[in-house]
Amino acid sequence: MSEIKGTLYGVGIGPGDPELLTLKAHRIITSVPVIAYPTMENGKVLARAIVADFIRSDQIELPMPLPFSVERSSQPYYDLAAENIAQHLTAGRDVAVLCEGDPMLYGSFMYIFNRLSHSFATEVIPGISSTFASAAMLGAPLTYRNDVLSIMPATLDAEILSDRLAGSDSAIIIKLGRHFAKVKQVLIDLNLIDRALYIERVTMSNQVIKAISTVDPTAVPYWAIILIPSQTKPS
Template sequence: MGSGEWGVGSGQGHPTPNIQHPTPGKLYGLGIGPGDPELLTLKAHRILTSVPVIAYPTMESGKVLARAIVADFIRPEQLEVPMPLPFSVERSSQPYYDTAAETIAQHLAGGRDVAVLCEGDPMLYGSFMYIFNRLADRFDTEVVPGISSTFASAAMLGAPLTYRNDVLSIMPATLDEDTLRDRLAVADAAIIIKLGRHFAKVRTILDELGLLSRALYIERATMPNQQIRPIADLDPADVPYWALILVPSETRPQ
């Protein structure tokens, strides 16, 4: 009997089998872009179609936007792990991320690679960052960049963002009114994300600062239901969370 098959017993003279622990799996934070499946990178596609486990956030409404973007690339034999996450400010997301991270950790500990889908780029307001913070120090982790909706929106709007020494500011509409006004007042160019119910506040501030004429609105950039509409025509009640306002630079170099 080979020495690699059995170990020494615990002092009672009986051999015991060595327990072979699997090599832990690798965690991938997979940026899958803003919505158009053709904007998925070659690297993201390779990993997406080869890992045994795919995890993705689900909304309280039951919608699964991240999975829908790459649905045509998912193979039937791949195990899927939905991660229910609250998107309302009234509910803390911490316990939900704790639960999702622990489920993913169990797969990784079992030797299975896991790709966590993240719309846009994982490290720019991405949901994967919270999984990363919980697991990256325990498991081998690789982050695959994706095209952010902020920059895809500039392309869809045909609006150059910055020239030369311009400084671009990306800010969430969820900021309080005074902070948002102060930051917009000094921005060369700005992208305001997470509009939703904060749209009316943002529109008022842009008007006060004389920026409304430069501001451009887009929702669900690159998706089949993308809309580009004049800000003046918008009903605040109809503006979704997945909308942003872009304020391009005034610089026009020759």
């Protein structure tokens, strides 16, 4: 008789406001025996903080240290995280991997999914992405009718960013951080700077919305977004 393996859940927990957690995500988080979540190099555990009020003391917590700097390879970190999660799944324990935003949109869970979904039953619970929450917080409609929306990381080279932005009706630029100055210059060159909107830490208690002209390039966090809304005139 074969042993019963646990189920792997990739749980989207939204952009930061706990009230944006879906009912299904809440059910999974409060019912599984093991909860895994990424931890940053500076020790911060943002994903856990979002759902901290829902985690029980009898649940097993499994931190996953992950590098957020492009200079460091993330492969060994994801390999180790997947190995640790697999041990619990093999023992028959369900594991919920917390993922800020949506698990399948620039989500850290995708790398766990690629390593384990072929060996264990896996379910992905969608979440509200910060990219789309930013439009709501800024009060800026993203698309009308046949508009083309582009989502791109600020880590791209300036030339690539320029090419992608030039062909989009509306755009969302994520992962700003130290790339803000480069992105701002691209927007100026494309005459998009007047349309661009800036927001930090979408829906979190310390959310900030400010004019791009007032942003200090040396103080832009990783969790900052520039949104270029649609120019299409609604009927």
